[in-house]
Amino acid sequence: MREIRFDRFGGPDVLTLHSDAPTPEPGPEELLVRVAYVGLNPLDYKIRDGSSGRAKDLQLPAGTGREMAGTVLSAGSDLDDAELGSRGLTPGTRVFGMRAPADHRGVAAEVIAIAADELAPIPDEIDDADLPRWAGLALVGLTAIATIEDTARIRSGQTVLVHGGSGGVGQLLIPMALEAGAAQVWATGRATNAERIRDLGATPIAYDTEDWQAEIHRRTDGRGVDVVLDTHYHSTFVPSLDHVVGSGLVVTLPTLADLSPAQERGVEAKVPRLRPGRDRLDRLVQGIRAGRYPLEVSQVLPLAEIAEAHRLLEDGHTRGKLVLDAQA
Ligand SMILES: NC(=O)c1ccc[n+]([C@@H]2O[C@H](COP(=O)([O-])OP(=O)(O)OC[C@H]3O[C@@H](n4cnc5c(N)ncnc54)[C@H](OP(=O)(O)O)[C@@H]3O)[C@@H](O)[C@H]2O)c1
Structure with missing residues (x-):
């Protein structure tokens, strides 16, 4: 074979x-x-x-x-x-x-x-x-569930910024954050992916044609968001520390991410760890069947x-x- x-x-x-x-x-x-x-x-x-x-x-x-x-x-x-x-x-x-x-x-x-x-x-x-x-x-789905439920523990009414909303994990983070009760989800991506991000239920911010930091500052009246879900990390993690509310959280996905800049600033930052297993795979099946995870x-x-x-x-x-x- x-x-x-x-x-x-x-x-x-x-x-x-x-x-x-x-x-x-x-x-x-x-x-x-x-x-x-x-x-x-x-x-x-x-x-x-x-x-x-x-x-x-x-x-x-x-x-x-x-x-x-x-x-x-x-x-x-x-x-x-x-x-x-x-x-x-x-x-x-x-x-x-x-x-x-x-x-x-x-x-x-x-x-x-x-x-x-x-x-x-x-x-x-x-x-x-x-x-x-x-x-x-399976891999992006189990990652997204772990991110939303185990690590970020998104609660009803929270505001969320997703970096990389049209990527593999991002396309599931947006609907899952909304399912968990997020009041508003913004998501960065290139302008070419803005429509896709909107279809998933988030408000797109095109990082290649606009200044995403100025946009998120303006749209949250300078307050910042409750949770950042950062699938990109490289150019987004450190700047994101300026855009979370005082008690907020930045979850970044790469497992080798350096979280020390957040610790130095007193901002909570975490990396999710996916939990494999049949129960969560079955939940992904239900979500796909119901059309919730396109x-x-x-x-x-x-x-x-x-x-x-x-x-x-x-x-x-x-x-x-x-x-x-x-x-x-
Ligand atoms: N901790 C864990 O257990 C775990 C599990 C799974 C994945 N991961 C990690 O999570 C990361 C994302 O995985 P993935 O499968 O979603 O990757 P992917 O499918 O390759 O998606 C990458 C995304 O990043 C976006 N992006 C690129 N440059 C950007 C920028 N400057 N600002 C904002 N977004 C930008 C891209 O959007 P545009 O095309 O619009 O630029 C794209 O949506 C990887 O590093 C992966 O290794 C970790």
Whole structure:
């Protein structure tokens, strides 16, 4: 079967398509899954270039990719038919999910073995044409839930500023912040993404054509917002410290973010930690089914074009999700 691997840390070209990889054996509590699509995330290139904390104990050669959608082929020895049936994961079922953070294996392959606990069934009424969106849902969805509920704990009536409102995580942070009761959500993005941000329910601030700091100052009468949800970090984190109310909070997403400028200023700042698991995957299913999380897939590329996909990802302007077709 075909699988993407890399044998050294480096640029996108270290990613190599192997056509003769052995089909994996599922562990006792794992499923064998034929992968339809793979969702890409900035974490993928940070592991590939060695800059992520997760790269430290990675054994090379390694696979790549964390989240996917596909079809269950078979199950490991501890998962009998009754168990699979009760979880809705019998062979032939379409599933989506992501590798647990501590599981270093990739998912960019035609067939993978993956823990049954990390997967949830895709509802029958979903058309196969919509599978790319399900492939890109688990990691950003679990991140957005952790950000809104565990870390920011958005409460009714709060004002929120999202940086990067049309990115993968941003497209879920906006509707989830509104669902949690936020009174007003502003979101930065390029002018070309303003309409998308508005469709998601936020007021766009185009950082490439206007001064976002002056805008948020003006729109909050100089008070600032209760919570900043910062998916970008690089040029947004430090300036954001000037635009939160006294008791406010800045949540920034990159796990290696330096929070010391906030500590020095006495502003609370945190990085979310996603919690994997079936209960939250099922909540994402309900949200998609109800039309509350209209996560967009901007591009689907064949598996063999993974290096190009990583180059696009590294540009830092992905709209919604970039997805690979694992069978093309
Ligand atoms: N802590 C965790 O567990 C966790 C989990 C998932 C992701 N993350 C991290 O979260 C970050 C975002 O992930 P993602 O998947 O959403 O990335 P993404 O899909 O690549 O989105 C990047 C976003 O950043 C925006 N952006 C770029 N420059 C900007 C600027 N100067 N000001 C405001 N926005 C700007 C882009 O919008 P425009 O195109 O409009 O510029 C785009 O919406 C990554 O660093 C990722 O590693 C952390």
